[in-house]
Amino acid sequence: MKRVLITGAAGFLGSHLCDRFIKDGYHVIAMDNLITGRLKNIEHLFPLEQFEFYNNDVSKFIHVPGELDYILHFASPASPIDYLKIPIQTLKVGSLGIHNCLGLAKAKGARLIIASTSEVYGDPTVHPQTEDYWGNVNPVGPRGVYDEAKRFQEAMTMAYHNFHGLETRIVRIFNTYGPRMRLNDGRVLPAFIGQALRGEDLTVFGDGSQTRSFCYVDDLVEGIVRLLMSDYPYPVNVGNPSEITISQFAEEIIALTGTTQKVIYKDLPVDDPKQRQPDITKAREILQWEPKIDRSEGLKRTYAYFQSLSKVELLETDHYNFDKYITK
Ligand code: UDP
Secondary structure, three states: OOEEEEEOOOOHHHHHHHHHHHHOOOEEEEEEOOOOOOHHHOHHHOOOOOEEEEEOOOOOOOOOOOOOOEEEEOOOOOOHHHHHHOHHHHHHHHHHHHHHHHHHHHHHOOEEEEEEEHHHHEOOOOOOEOOOOOOEOOOOOOOHHHHHHHHHHHHHHHHHHHHHOOOEEEEEEOOEEOOOOOOOOOOHHHHHHHHHHHOOOEEEEOOOOOEEEOEEHHHHHHHHHHHHHOOOOOEEEEOOOOEEEHHHHHHHHHHHHOOOOOEEEEOOEOOOOOOOOEOOHHHHHHHOOOOOOOHHHHHHHHHHHHHOOOHHHHHOOOOOOOHHHEOO
16 A cells, blocks of 8 residues: 655645545555644544544654655645744745655655645736746745745755655645635635625725636645656646636625625735736646636535534634734
8 A cells, every 4th residue: 555644634735635545545644733734624534544643743853654655745824814823834844844854755765746836926927827937926025934935845845856866746736725724714715705604794805806716626636646646847837727806706705605795895915916827738738637626616515615614613713913914
C-alpha cells in the first residue's frame, strides 16, 4: 500500500485530499497543528486502519516513521483574515514548514507537491494570469506574509528539485470553495452564506467590481492528483476560469439562499486584488484537466453543507476587527 503524508490535513483542502487518497487505496498520514484546521473535517476517517493522525506543527522538526511515497504540503492559514491574525505562523509554515517537508521528502525518496496560490501574482497587471507572469506583490503589506511565504516556498521547492534532484510539483491554486470551509474564516463565500443564514446584510468590500474565479473543491482535488502523478516540475495553475464580480457573486448568494437581506458596502481591504482569473492552458494540455462542476451546481452543494450546520456553529463567528486592514 502506498503511503502519503498530508500536512494541513484537518483543513478545508487537506481534508478533501485525505478523503481522495483513502478512496484511492493509500495509507494516509494526516498532520495538522489544528490552529485553523478542525478535527471534525477528518473524524470520519479515524476508525480506518489506513489512516493515522499526527497533531504536529510542521514548522518544527517532523518525524514520520516508515516509508513515504508522496508528501502534500497543504498546511497554511489561507484566508486574508487568518493570516492577518497569525502573520508569523503564516510565514513560518511557508518557509520553515516547507524546508522540513523537503528534508523529509529527500530522506524518504518521496515525491512532494506544494500548495502554491494565485496570490503569487499579487494584484495582477496581466489578465488572465499565466504561469510565466512574475506577479505584482507588496512584500510589506498585510497580504505579504502569505504571498511572500508562498513565493519563498516555490523557490525553495525548485532549489531542492534542481540541486538535490528531488521530484517536486507546484500547484497554483485559485479561489476554491466547497463543504468544510470555516464559516468564520472571512473568505467571501462563507462570509456571504453565513450572513444569509443568520439574517444579516451581505458585506461587499469596495464597490464590488473586483473579480474572482471560483473553483469547486472536487475539481481542484482532481487537478492536484493529476499534477502529482504527472512528470511536470514547474508551476501549474489549477482553478476555474469562470470570472465574476463580487457584486454579482453577492446577488447569486442572495438568489441561492432566498435571503431578504440586502447588500451593504464596506471599505476595500489594503492590496485587495482587482481582478483574478486563471489561464488554465497548461493544466488542459499537460494534465488533460479542466473543471467540470459549474458555479450553480457547486454553490448548491456548498449551501447544503452550511445548512446542515448546527445553530451553535452558525453563531460561532468571531467579530474581527478590520480597522487595521482597511484602506481609509
Ligand atoms: N469580500 C467581500 N466581503 C466579504 C469578504 C470578502 O466583499 O465579506 C471580497 C474581498 O474584498 C475580495 C473578494 O471578496 O475582493 C474575495 O475575498 P476572499 O477573502 O474570499 O479571497 P481573496 O481572493 O481576496 O484571497
